[in-house]
Amino acid sequence: MALLEIKNLHASLEEEDKEILKGIDLVIQPGEVHAIMGPNGSGKSTLSYVLAGRDGYEVTEGEVTFDGKDLLELEANERANEGVFLAFQYPVEIPGVPGMTFLREALNSKRKYHGEEELDAMQFLKLVREKAKALEMGDDMLKRAVNVGFSGGEKKRNEILQMAVLEPTLCVLDETDSGLDIDALKIVADGVNALRNENRGMLLITHYQRLLDYIQPDFVHVMAAGKIQRSGGKELALELEEKGYADFTGKAA
Amino acid sequence: MPNDMANDNALLKAFSAMHVDGAPDWFGAVTAAGAETFETLGLPTNRTEAWKYTSLRGLGGLAFAAPSADLEPVEIPRDSVADIKGIEIVLVNGRLDESRSALDNLPVGLAITPLSKAMERDGGAVKHALQDESAIDGLPLAALSTAGITGGVLIEVARNADIAKPIHIISIGTAGDEPVAFAPRNVVWVGANAKATLVESHVGVGEGSYFSNSVTHVTVEDEAIFHHYKLQNEARSAYHVAMTHVTCGEKVIYDNFALSCGSKLARNEIRGKLDGSEILYAVNGVYMAAANQHLDNTTFIEHAKPNSQSREIYKGVLDENGRGVFQGKILVQRPAQKTDGYQMNRALLLSRKAEIDSKPELEIYADDVKCSHGATVGELDDNQLFYLKARGIAEHDARNMLIEAYLRDALEEIRMDSVAQAFGAKITDWLAERAKREDAAS
Numbered sequence: 003m004a005l006l007e008i009k010n011l012h013a014s015l016e017e018e019d020k021e022i023l024k025g026i027d028l029v030i031q032p033g034e035v036h037a038i039m040g041p042n043g044s045g046k047s048t049l050s051y052v053l054a055g056r057d058g059y060e061v062t063e064g065e066v067t068f069d070g071k072d073l074l075e076l077e078a079n080e081r082a083n084e085g086v087f088l089a090f091q092y093p094v095e096i097p098g099v100p101g102m103t104f105l106r107e108a109l110n111s112k113r114k115y116h117g118e119e120e121l122d123a124m125q126f127l128k129l130v131r132e133k134a135k136a137l138e139m140g141d142d143m144l145k146r147a148v149n150v151g152f153s154g155g156e157k158k159r160n161e162i163l164q165m166a167v168l169e170p171t172l173c174v175l176d177e178t179d180s181g182l183d184i185d186a187l188k189i190v191a192d193g194v195n196a197l198r199n200e201n202r203g204m205l206l207i208t209h210y211q212r213l214l215d216y217i218q219p220d221f222v223h224v225m226a227a228g229k230i231q232r233s234g235g236k237e238l239a240l241e242l243e244e245k246g247y248a249d250f251t252g253k254a255a
Numbered sequence: 256m257p258n259d260m261a262n263d264n265a266l267l268k269a270f271s272a273m274h275v276d277g278a279p280d281w282f283g284a285v286t287a288a289g290a291e292t293f294e295t296l297g298l299p300t301n302r303t304e305a306w307k308y309t310s311l312r313g314l315g316g317l318a319f320a321a322p323s324a325d326l327e328p329v330e331i332p333r334d335s336v337a338d339i340k341g342i343e344i345v346l347v348n349g350r351l352d353e354s355r356s357a358l359d360n361l362p363v364g365l366a367i368t369p370l371s372k373a374m375e376r377d378g379g380a381v382k383h384a385l386q387d388e389s390a391i392d393g394l395p396l397a398a399l400s401t402a403g404i405t406g407g408v409l410i411e412v413a414r415n416a417d418i419a420k421p422i423h424i425i426s427i428g429t430a431g432d433e434p435v436a437f438a439p440r441n442v443v444w445v446g447a448n449a450k451a452t453l454v455e456s457h458v459g460v461g462e463g464s465y466f467s468n469s470v471t472h473v474t475v476e477d478e479a480i481f482h483h484y485k486l487q488n489e490a491r492s493a494y495h496v497a498m499t500h501v502t503c504g505e506k507v508i509y510d511n512f513a514l515s516c517g518s519k520l521a522r523n524e525i526r527g528k529l530d531g532s533e534i535l536y537a538v539n540g541v542y543m544a545a546a547n548q549h550l551d552n553t554t555f556i557e558h559a560k561p562n563s564q565s566r567e568i569y570k571g572v573l574d575e576n577g578r579g580v581f582q583g584k585i586l587v588q589r590p591a592q593k594t595d596g597y598q599m600n601r602a603l604l605l606s607r608k609a610e611i612d613s614k615p616e617l618e619i620y621a622d623d624v625k626c627s628h629g630a631t632v633g634e635l636d637d638n639q640l641f642y643l644k645a646r647g648i649a650e651h652d653a654r655n656m657l658i659e660a661y662l663r664d665a666l667e668e669i670r671m672d673s674v675a676q677a678f679g680a681k682i683t684d685w686l687a688e689r690a691k692r693e694d695a696a697s
């Protein structure tokens with residue numbers, strides 16, 4: 003069974019009645035890493051939001067099956083608890099909510115959802131410290147409010163920390179590489195690679211082929227004008243690097 | 256308006272019926288002046304500018320009586336009171352409960368005297384405060400309170416004294432089937448260069464309706480530091496109107512924080528006179544209203560001398576059909592050059608039926624001042640909510656986390672950790688109540 007199966011997905015903005023996704027087809031098998039590249043405004047983030055269950059989009063056609071379940075039927079928090087994780091292109095700052103309280107609440111929500119016992123503060127702290135160490139995040143960062151006072155790169159690292167703690171089965175990473183310096187990119191890529199296994203699927207949205215040197219994808223897709231225009235192997239990314247998106251934007255739609 | 260008149264008279268009768276045992280002659284003149292001022296002004300209606308958003312019409316329909324002569328034998332409702340280790344003064348229906356109040360063996364430099372005894376010592380701070388006409392002029396509820404003072408204490412902090420332990424006034428209201436009205440009166444005098452903290456807990460016992468109409472006078476002498484924190488957690492059927500008059504001397508630090516979550520209708524009014532230079536004056540607060548609650552914070556800050564600073568931040572959360580009112584006025588007199596004033600009211604509406612009225616006001620006669628004011632009304636941030644939900648947190652838990660963060664942020668203004676903690680616990684209680692309501696509704 004496919005981990006994720008997207009069939010002819012059309013989605014519009016609720017408020018403006020503007021169609022952004024215009025028939026997406028994509029299948030991710032357990033263990034696969036897929037990359038989506040594409041020009042600005044082509045709908046990559048929109049796809050990630052529709053998968054994560056954000057309000058404000060209307061799916062007008064098509065279906066999404068995750069792990070055999072109708073994903074679109076579920077609330078955002080249920081999707082997360084089922085194992086969908088979105089690393090945000092722009093992680094949100096939440097002043098006043100301590101990062102650790104937030105992440106413990108998230109993990110315990112998932113554990114409760116699966117009928118598992120919740121972790122107490124001590125058990126949780128131990129777990130997070132361990133994961134944070136691998137990402138070279140110190141205690142001072144863990145102590146702060148969610149993403150508050152974090153640099154752009156630190157926010158991205160924090161997304162990966164959350165992913166490592168929550169251990170999702172589908173990881174959607176929206177431009178997690180943007181804003182990272184070379185060392186941080188390496189650390190984040192190592193973090194992502196450490197999570198790769200035969201059960202987990204990944205969808206990497208990126209503009210840079212460099213990320214794909216670190217995280218080797220099984221498939222690369224080009225998205226333009228709300229559709230996947232071409233799919234191929236890793237070599238497609240190199241081709242895009244060279245030629246840009248002219249081939250797709252010109253005759254798209 | 257014959258109806259209004261009848262209501263006014265009935266109220267005045269309830270308050271006039273009270274007296275303080277063993278009061279000196281001048282006290283009779285004070286209460287008479289209060290009654291007279293109230294009769295002239297009448298119970299305010301929405302047509303009265305200062306009461307534009309807060310109607311006291313509900314008071315008229317209730318036939319209040321004075322509390323019984325004997326103290327009601329009630330337990331202190333510890334769950335409602337701020338949980339701090341303080342020097343406790345207990346008032347029940349506006350009368351001082353001497354047996355449960357710490358009047359003796361106080362730290363050096365602190366004296367707490369029942370109001371009646373303090374009055375006998377003619378000429379002291381009490382007489383000065385009570386005879387102050389500006390404390391009731393144009394202020395109908397303060398006048399009504401003065402007409403029927405029930406009891407209270409004089410708190411004196413000697414010059415240079417540093418009282419580490421907070422003084423904690425616990426005012427308990429309780430009524431049976433018959434509504435009760437009472438008028439606590441406390442007078443606080445903080446000597447030059449002294450340091451002290453006062454916490455007030457206003458709470459209720461039982462379901463009966465009562466009306467607490469208090470006046471507090473605070474005088475802070477030169478270079479003293481006074482922290483003044485108030486928890487208004489009255490019974491949900493109660494009316495709470497509180498006037499606090501503050502006068503600050505040179506280089507005083509006065510910081511006030513009011514947490515309001517109880518009562519059916521409450522008005523917390525603080526009038527501060529900054530009668531010195533280099534004063535740091537802060538009045539802050541949090542208000543949390545749910546079904547059928549109306550919470551009003553009204554402040555007046557008068558900068559009379561140059562170079563002082565005033566800060567004011569109120570934050571409110573209004574749920575169900577809860578209503579909030581904020582009125583803040585800063586008056587800068589001509590000599591008060593280099594005044595620095597800041598005032599802000601932020602309200603978070605959690606329901607379509609909730610409502611907030613904000614009226615910030617500046618009146619400035621000096622030409623070299625820095626004053627700003629503002630008000631914001633908002634709802635919870637969708638991006639933040641989605642971020643929490645995308646991590647598996649259910650909608651109503653996510654909402655509660657954001658509300659808690661928003662409110663707790665305001666507690667940063669409280670300079671005493673133990674009080675911030677005790678008030679934080681009330682915020683947690685309120686959110687737990689809210690979560691229960693939501694669970695019941697879903």
Ligand SMILES: Nc1ncnc2c1ncn2[C@@H]1O[C@H](COP(=O)(O)OP(=O)(O)OP(=O)(O)O)[C@@H](O)[C@H]1O
Nearest residue numbers: 015018022040041042043044045046047048049091
């Ligand atoms: N809330 C919104 N209101 C109006 N337009 C929107 C909204 N959300 C998305 N769009 C539009 O939808 C299109 C797709 O946006 P999306 O963010 O999905 O692009 P993207 O492929 O992620 O781009 P980038 O590479 O710049 O991140 C854009 O034209 C964008 O302006």
Ligand SMILES: [Mg+2]
Nearest residue numbers: 046047048091
């Ligand atoms: Mg994007």
